[in-house]
Amino acid sequence: MTPEENNDHKTTRRGFLELTLGWTTATAAVAASSAAAVRFLMPNVLYEPSARFKAGKPDEFADGSITFLDAERVFLLRKGNTFRCLSAVCTHLGCTVNETKTGYHCPCHGSVFDEQGKNVSGPAPKPLSWFLVTLSPDGRIVIDKNQVVPADKYLVI
Numbered sequence: 037m038t039p040e041e042n043n044d045h046k047t048t049r050r051g052f053l054e055l056t057l058g059w060t061t062a063t064a065a066v067a068a069s070s071a072a073a074v075r076f077l078m079p080n081v082l083y084e085p086s087a088r089f090k091a092g093k094p095d096e097f098a099d100g101s102i103t104f105l106d107a108e109r110v111f112l113l114r115k116g117n118t119f120r121c122l123s124a125v126c127t128h129l130g131c132t133v134n135e136t137k138t139g140y141h142c143p144c145h146g147s148v149f150d151e152q153g154k155n156v157s158g159p160a161p162k163p164l165s166w167f168l169v170t171l172s173p174d175g176r177i178v179i180d181k182n183q184v185v186p187a188d189k190y191l192v193i
C-alpha cells in the first residue's frame with residue numbers, strides 16, 4: 037500500500053466517523069423536537085374536582101342550620117330564606133375547622149374564628165372565606181369556591 041492509498045483510507049474512516057456522528061446528532065435532535073411537539077399537544081390540565089358544585093335543593097336544609105359539606109370542606113348556612121357558604125379551610129395551614137357554639141375552631145394549632153369567619157385568636161392570619169352561592173335553573177343551590185364574596189352577601193330565595 038502506498039502512503040497515498042493509506043491516506044485515502046484514513047480520510048474514508050474519518051469521513052465515516054464524521055458522517056456517523058452527524059447522523060446520530062441529527063437523529064437525537066429530531067427525536068427531542070418530536071417529543072417536545074407531542075408533549076405540546078397534550079393538555080396541561082390538572083384533573084381536580086370542580087370548585088363549582090351543586091349542594092342540593094334549598095328545602096333540604098333546615099332554617100337556622102349550619103351544614104358541613106365534608107367532600108367540599110365548606111359550611112352551608114341557612115337563615116330564613118337566605119343562604120351563605122363559609123370555607124372550612126383554616127387560613128393558617130389548611131386544616132379543617134370545626135363548628136363551635138360561638139364560631140369555628142381549628143384543631144391543628146388552635147385558631148379561633150367568630151361566627152362571621154373572622155380570625156379572633158391563634159396563628160390564622162386572615163378570616164375564613166365566604167363563597168358565592170347561587171341557584172341553578174333546576175332549583176338547586178350552587179356554590180362556587182372560585183368566587184370569594186363579602187360576608188354579607190347572601191343568596192335570597
Ligand code: FES
Pocket residue numbers: 126127128129130131142143144145146147158159160
Ligand atoms: S392550620 Fe389551623 S391553626 Fe394551624
